[in-house]
Amino acid sequence: MNQELFLSSQVDLKAARSLKERLIKALFFFCAAVSILTTLGIVGILIFETWNFFGKVSFKQFFGDTQWTPLFAQKHFGVWALISGTALTSFVSIVTALPLGLLAAIYLSEFASKRIRSFIKPSLEVLAGIPTVIYGYFALTFVTPCLQKIIPGLAGFNALGAGIVMGIMILPIIASLSEDAIYAVPPSLKEGAYALGGNRLATIFRVVLPSSFSGIGAAAILGISRAVGETMIVVIAAGQQPNFTLDPRVAVETMTAYIVQVSLGDTPTGTLEYQTIFAVGMTLFIFTLALNLGAHHLRRNVLKGSL
Amino acid sequence: MLKQDIKKPKNIFRSPKMRSDNLKAWFGSHEALNEISLSIPTFHVTAIIGPSGCGKSTFIRCLNRMHEVVPGTRIQGNVYLDEVDIYGSSINPVNLRKRVGMVFQKPNPFPTMSIRDNVLAGLRLQGMKTYDSDEVVEKALVRAALWDEVKDILKRPGLSLSGGQQQRLCIARALALEPEVLLMDEPCSALDPIASAKIEELIHELRGKYTVVIVTHNMQQAARVSDVTAFFYMGKLVEFDYTEKIFTNPKYKKTEEYVTGRFG
Amino acid sequence: MIFKKKFIKESTSENAFKAICFVAILLPILLIIVLIGDALIDGWSRLNLDFLLGLPSRKAEIAGLLPALMGSFYLMLLTAAIAIPLGLGAAIYLEEYASESFLTSLIEINISNLAGVPSIIYGLLGLEIFVRMSHMGRSLLAGACTLALLLLPMVIMVSRESLRVVPKSLREACFALGADRFQTIWKVVLPMSFPGALTGIILSMARAIGETAPLITIGALTYVAFLPDSIHSAFTAMPIQIFNWISRPQKDFHINAAAGIIVLLLVMLILNALAIWLRARLQRKVYW
Incomplete structure (x- = not known):
């Protein structure tokens, strides 16, 4: 009959067939994915704000100086x-x-x-x-x-x-x-x-x-x-x-x-x-x-x- | 169902309880079963023997779709329960496993549950309301020949029992679901001889009420408890016949060598 | 180890080396005793009910710890409420559902890398994501979300370990009784692994209660003269209050800091004891 349908299909998929099972699995997957989102978030915000920073301050000012006074009037950004x-x-x-x-x-x-x-x-x-x-x-x-x-x-x-x-x-x-x-x-x-x-x-x-x-x-x-x-x-x-x-x-x-x-x-x-x-x-x-x-x-x- | 019924040849194979048809199974790329076609007679005890790694455990795990629980496994072919394909797309493996119970090599009662709760575990897991739970517990434990030993200590943890008692508790746990088929995967391999003898006695009593399939590496045990025996070798079914025939007058050389202990 | 001492004659140089090693290990432990003793001597005079139940003040003698104590308490509750479900869920996914795939190993590598990220970086994350972008402000909620993310790798690791304790055979038994995967997890795996997971989680909470840097970064206040009344209110926490007192130039405030340190250490001690007690108690009997 419909044997071909399941003969070689991955059995794992079958086990998770019912909607409830799939929903539960998705929920647990979301929990695990939070850790990935955390990493993406960390890297994302660091790149984003650093990009903004280097829009105002040059690489040379950042890496070519040995004074760090960004909070003073006389600003230096020597990291x-x-x-x-x-x-x-x-x-x-x-x-x-x-x-x-x-x-x-x-x-x-x-x-x-x-x-x-x-x-x-x-x-x-x-x-x-x-x-x-x-x-x-x-x-x-x-x-x-x-x-x-x-x-x-x-x-x-x-x-x-x-x-x-x-x-x-x-x-x-x-x-x-x-x-x-x-x-x-x-x-x-x-x-x-x-x-x-x-x-x-x-x-x-x-x-x-x-x-x-x-x-x-x-x-x-x-x-x-x-x-x-x-x-x-x-x-x-x-x-x-x-x-x-x-x-x-x-x-x-x-x-x-x-x-x-x-x-x-x-x-x-x-x-x-x-x-x-x-x-x-x-x-x-x-x-x-x-x-x-x-x-x-x-x-x-x-x-x-x-x- | 006594031995004289079985004497009538072929009869018991006519309407088998379960039947596999060209069943193949894989672990990853390793082929564990190669085209197994086998009929399991109703209300009889079928023994499956063969050297380690011959696929006998894999075979019975295919009968209640436990094989697929392990990631990376795959099967091909058909298995029928009452002539219904259990790998059909409309079959829920969860419902199937209620009808085809299983007992494992090592006794594995749930450690967080009492004896009583262990027996009821299957019913509760399926969310069945049991108004007569005392009755269910007693019936299952009586059938598993454990009632007399535990009736006064039902509240104790399942793990407080001896190994043999634990295994009978696991049998009771499976029987409480009123299965039609009971699969036993080397149920005595972790038990001492006295406990093994009790389990064998129990299998005798289950005969006629349930269809039992038992995997064993102990040939004497197979000879003692079963009506029909299948001999597996390297993932293939070598011979399948009445137990008496297998042990006294096997058709194939390989079978003879194995049952006489020349290898394995 | 393998060779009993008597078989190998110990020379003087060996004995000397052994002694040096022993001193090396004793030194940090002695220092800890000195540290606690130092805090006790400094802070003992200020440790009384007025200190515990008082509000902060510009005068060291009447300044109290209450807002910080309550802040830490609420922060812990909220953090636990966020981190435990997420961490357990992630652990369940990785142990029970995930197959060996690229994504799974990516998640695993990612979690172990996150565990090595300095806590102050989490503060920056919280500042940008929770305080600014989610408009939570410098609130308890933002602090709890930040701490929850910081704790997550640890909670996932201890939860996974506790799930691994449950033998495979029990899961199979459960499947064979006709249970589906979720029932197996919910009724058999979790009850068994819960004591272990809970112990580990409480221990990681004890860690979190001492976290200072990420909270300062997201802008927890160092001077709070009121008690937080909702998850949206501003807050302070014990380690922040202690930091605030330490950074005052007046020596009197250092006495407060020492007293605060004693309280903080006591709270951590209680949490640790609780974890051990719970484990012993829960392991004895868990029925449905």
């Missing part, structure tokens, strides 16, 4: 001032977090007993869950005064204190991802090293760490990405002065801090000041996207086993 601030605080944070995080990961995967692990892992999660505004308070009222006792000439707002506290914030991510990477090293490699008479220390440094290099690299990059996008710590503790400097003792302004600075004021939409935060946001977005993609690429290598 390098903000990029250097972001780079400086992120650098301090990764210098703090990577050694500590890596050592923590080694301890957890190679030395820690079950009992110690069961205590330390949740503690690190607590660390990762603390709101960053609290870290900011800590940086401003505790860490910076402590540092001022050691380092003379340290300003009240500075990249150093903010960076160090940011390092504590990203430490759990780095420790946890590095631990995964170390864990992924096949035991046979370690056994091979022990069989050759390698002691534990040599095995860790000569075999385990080199084998998990990609994974640790990915952890570090993701940590940097977090630090670049982090806002409240640097807003509170690093100050809001866009100095083009590599001196961690003075105040700097990061890209994120600038966006907050403008948002706190009452900037009318459509003005140049309003558009600057989107241009800065676009720069920030590109930076973090590049870092995330790089980390993703490295981690995929780990999963593939091409160590």
Whole structure:
């Protein structure tokens, strides 16, 4: 009879035949599609407002200057001032977090007993869950005064204190991802090293760490990405002065801090000041996207086993 | 329906409950079934045997359209229930599965439900109002030979039962829908011998009231419980005959080799 | 790990290295204790009912947290109301409906990328889409929509994990009983995965309650001397109020900030405890 109609038809389609089933499926699909719309929205508004921005400000003014004073009468749009601030605080944070995080990961995967692990892992999660505004308070009222006792000439707002506290914030991510990477090293490699008479220390440094290099690299990059996008710590503790400097003792302004600075004021939409935060946001977005993609690429290598 | 009825040859195949006609099935590009034509006699027990991967599970999953639940699968050919094509465009697989019940390899009672709720699950899933739910529960559990063991603990979670009891609960769950055909996909493979024996006993009792199709890798079991047996090999139906014949005097060499344990 | 300690003689250098590693892991944990202790010492004197139930003021000693507390509370409710259905729905689509297609993998890659976007970028999105284009203004609703989008990747991930816990065999059993896909999801899959999903969702809410940057970006006010009365009213939230107090030059306000931090940490602690308690309780018994 009508056999041909269904003989080779995709059976999935048949299952969803009834209208109700299709409607329900469409509803769930819409929920999933919201995430795509979010991405499109983010990219769309950033491009749109950045486009408007570059209608008024040239590329040369944006990338060829080191002064950032769009809120002043004498306007400069040298984004390098903000990029250097972001780079400086992120650098301090990764210098703090990577050694500590890596050592923590080694301890957890190679030395820690079950009992110690069961205590330390949740503690690190607590660390990762603390709101960053609290870290900011800590940086401003505790860490910076402590540092001022050691380092003379340290300003009240500075990249150093903010960076160090940011390092504590990203430490759990780095420790946890590095631990995964170390864990992924096949035991046979370690056994091979022990069989050759390698002691534990040599095995860790000569075999385990080199084998998990990609994974640790990915952890570090993701940590940097977090630090670049982090806002409240640097807003509170690093100050809001866009100095083009590599001196961690003075105040700097990061890209994120600038966006907050403008948002706190009452900037009318459509003005140049309003558009600057989107241009800065676009720069920030590109930076973090590049870092995330790089980390993703490295981690995929780990999963593939091409160590 | 006792053994003497079956002695009359060909009779039971004359008006089969289910029938497949040139049935082919695929997983992606892998062909799992190749032109299976088979008649399943009404109110009898049909066993399907064969080495792992021969397509026996795929075959019975085609009988209630469970094959298509897995993404990337495809079938060709026809399957008839009471001479109605179940892959016809007007057939709703959901309604079909009420008439053709299924029991799986591993007992899978719903963990969030009590014993009683498990038995009623099928009815409730279909939104049927059951005014006499106590009666339905008792009847299904009695038929599944579980009533005496659980009548006082109906409120307990289904998972609190032993493996064999869980499997009988799953049978009760299927029977509560009053199916005409009961498909069993290696129902004893996850059970110990004593629990298996209980299930086999139960299959004996179901015979005559339901049409049962059982997939098994245990040849002794097939010989014990079934009236007719089909031997599958590499996706093809090699031989289909009365169980006695298959196990004592098979037509084909391959069948003989398998039932005597020379491979598989 | 594989080698028991006694089989490998530990040299001094190994012991030293082990000690260094241990210090490295202890250091951040000690810092956290110092942080909480520091906030407690600074803020203890201000922690009383007047502080919790008071309105903000230009005088630090009488300034209170109430508008921020209520703001955060309403914000959480609204955010949950938006993010939970969307996140669960997306998870259900990806786990139960989607076949292996280009679109599905696109959605998956997209979700994991969204999880890495800095929260302040979501603020910019909210500012443009919700505050400006949808004319929600700088309202609770706009804030909740922004936070919901920010939370969505996390909610989807925890929901998917909880759906994966439900074995395939149960879905098949359900199909074999004549249930359609939606009934299977609604009556069997969701009841089983709900405790896990709920725990994860509450934990992500606890995260959201500390979010500051996106709310500042969409223009949540830092000084609000009234309680929000509808989803369209302006609002402030706990972390914003804390930020506001921190950024005051007067040291007295830092005491308020510390007290606010204690309250915020307490709320997060309660949410975490709630999640754990709910999981334990719901897992014990879920019947229809």
